[in-house]
Amino acid sequence: RAKPFKDNGFDAAVASGYISFSPLSNMNFQFGHGRHFFGAGYRSLLISDYAPDYPYISGQYKFFDGLISYKHVNAWMHSLERSPNSSITAESLYKPKTASFNMLSFHLNDQLEFSFFEGVIHRSYDEINGRVNPDFSFFLPVFGTSMLLNDQTMGNNSVYGIAFSSIFKDKLEVYGQAMFHQQANWGVQSGLKFFGFKDKRSFLLLEYNYVTPFSYCVDSVRSLQSYTHHGHEIAHPLGSGFSEVILKGYLTYKKAYLDFQFSSITSSNIEGEDSGINIFIPSPSIDLDLVKSNRIYAYLELGALLNVQTQMKVFLNVTNRTLLREISSSGALSPNMFYSIGFRTNLINNYFDQ
Secondary structure (H helix, E strand, C coil), rough: CEEEEEEEEEEECCCCEEEEEEEEEEEEEEEEEEECCCCCCCCCCCCCCCCCCEEEEEEEEEECCCCEEEEEEEEEEEEEEEECCCCCCCCCCCEEEEEEEEEEEEEEECCCEEEEEEEEECCCCEEECCEECCCCCCCCCCHHHHHCCCCCHHHHHEEEEEEEEEEECCCCEEEEEEECCCCCCCEEEEEEEECCCCCCEEEEEEEEEECCCCCCCCCHHHHHHCCCCCCCCCCCCCCEEEEEEEEEEEEEEEEEEEEEEEEEEEEEECCCCCCCCCCCCCCCCCCCEEEEEEEEEEEEEEEEEECCCCCEEEEEEEEEEEECCCCCCCEEEEEEEEEEEEECCCCCCCCCCC
16 A cells, blocks of 8 residues: 655555464464465466465465375455545555465475465455455365355355476476466466576576466456455466466576576457456456567576575666567567666565566
8 A cells, every 4th residue: 555755755565474373293373464375486377476465364284294285375355446435545445355265285295296276256345235244165264165156146256276396306396387267267387497506596497377368357246356456466467368488597606696587478458458468357248359469578687695584685687678569560669678776685576577
C-alpha cells in the first residue's frame, strides 16, 4: 500500500517475518507475514514470491522418514478495489479474499521428488453483504477438498498442478511443472540447472515456460477471485498467454560475482487490449483472434558481495528491454537501455524482468 508523502512523493512499507513452532521433529507450524514459492525453477506457474507479503498460517508434516511431506498454507489477501463501506482515503479498506494452498510431495530418493499442488482463491466478499466467510474448504487443510464443491457456485478459483525435480551426480538438476486451470487453460515449465561449480553459489539455468491465454482469470461474476494479490500475479509475473525462454547465470570468484540473464518472451492478447495476458481482466465468453508481440530482456551485472547473509553488495549493471510488435506492418522496435551503479542489500526476491 502506498500513501501520498509531502507534495510529490509516495510512502510505502514492507514488513515480513514469522513465528515457527515444531512440537515434533517431523512437524512444523508457522504464523507470519510473507510470501511462498513452490517449485525448483526461477519461475513458478503455481505460486511464486512475486506478489507482496500477506498474513498466513501454515503447517508442514513429514512421514516415513521424510519420504512423504505435506504442506498447507492459509492466506488472507485482497484486491485493489476499495470497499464502498469505508471512507475514500489512503487508509480505506480493500475488498478481501482468502487463499489456500496445499502441496503433497513424494521424495522417492535423494535425487528425485514428485509433487501435487492445489491453489484456491476463496470468495470472502459479497457486493451486497460486504465481507463474508469463505467456504468450508478454506478451513479444512486437506488436498482436494475444494474439488468437492462447485467452483462456479461458491465463487472459488482453483489452480492445480504437478511438479518434479531430479538431480544427476550432484551437478545437474532437471525440473518441470504442469498447471491446470478451469476449462482448457493450462501451462508447462521445463528447465535445466547446472550447479557443479567449486563455489556452491554459482549456477547456470535454462528454462522454458508456456501458459495459454486467459489462464488464472475468471468470469466477470467472480472478478475478485482472480489469481492475484494487491495488484500482482500470485503465480508467474507475466500473467498468462505467453511463452518464455530464460537463460540465467550467477558466477562467483571470492567476493566478485557476475549475474546475467537473457529472456525471450512472446505474448498473445486481443488487439488493442491487454485481455489474454492480463489476468485481472475477465475471460471472454467467445473465442477471439489474438495478436502476438515479442519482447527481449537482457541483464548483466558485475559486483562485489560484502555480506552473504544480507546479500549486501556494490554493483554496476546494464539492462536492455526491447519490444517488437507484430501489430504494425513494419514492426515497431522499441529498445530501452538502463545503466545503474550502486550499493544495496537483497533481503527478498525482486523481479524486474516481467
